[in-house]
Amino acid sequence: MSERLGHKETAVMLVLMALAREVSNPELKDLVGYPLDGKERRRLNELRLVESRLAPKRFFVHELTDSGWKWCADEFAAGSPPPPVARSTFVPAFYLLLAALDRYLRRENVSLAEVFTSDVELTPGQIEERVRAGYSKLARSVGDWVSLVDLRAALGGANRAEVDAVLKEMSRTGRANLVPESNRKALTDRHHAAAIRVGGEDNHLISIEAS
Structure with a gap:
């Protein structure tokens, strides 16, 4: 099992997984209410779970590394949120859903990268x-x-x-x-x-x- 992360770091990791592309701090702020910055960014970079770079307008953009994708797969299998357990009943239910999805992916031998792709259909x-x-x-x-x-x-x-x-x-x-x-x-x-x-x-x- 990979190292468990804090709730903010975990949310960012799952967003980067779901979008399967580089995501900027302004976009993260729109999606989850905060950017990946400061000690959280440094920790994810040091763990080599996320690659970050500074864009020309002086904000960071982030993308999962291969290790980051593996961390997300392990998080799916965890079955419960990282401590401290959130008060919201939605979070434990969400992790039970992730665990069920993990069981399906393992049974069908499908990777997360095959499920979460960056291509979208646009005119x-x-x-x-x-x-x-x-x-x-x-x-x-x-x-x-x-x-x-x-x-x-x-x-x-x-x-x-x-x-x-x-x-x-x-x-x-x-x-x-x-x-x-x-x-x-x-x-x-x-x-x-x-x-x-x-x-x-x-x-x-x-x-x-x-x-």
């Missing part, structure tokens, strides 16, 4: 709305360059191929500009993975003018 118009909303949150000013690494993290798990199709169409019609990162030494594996290939080259940055 091209809805994807473009998410692109514009994510860009607005990340850009310091209209027309500023934003990394596709950060933009993809803000899109709420939209399908990668569908997002790329929308980005290419926005680029083709002049609704967005895509360019490569000029400082190649600054590129990490994450930047390469997030890049979109247009015009025979990988593009890592996006700029959107006011509509």
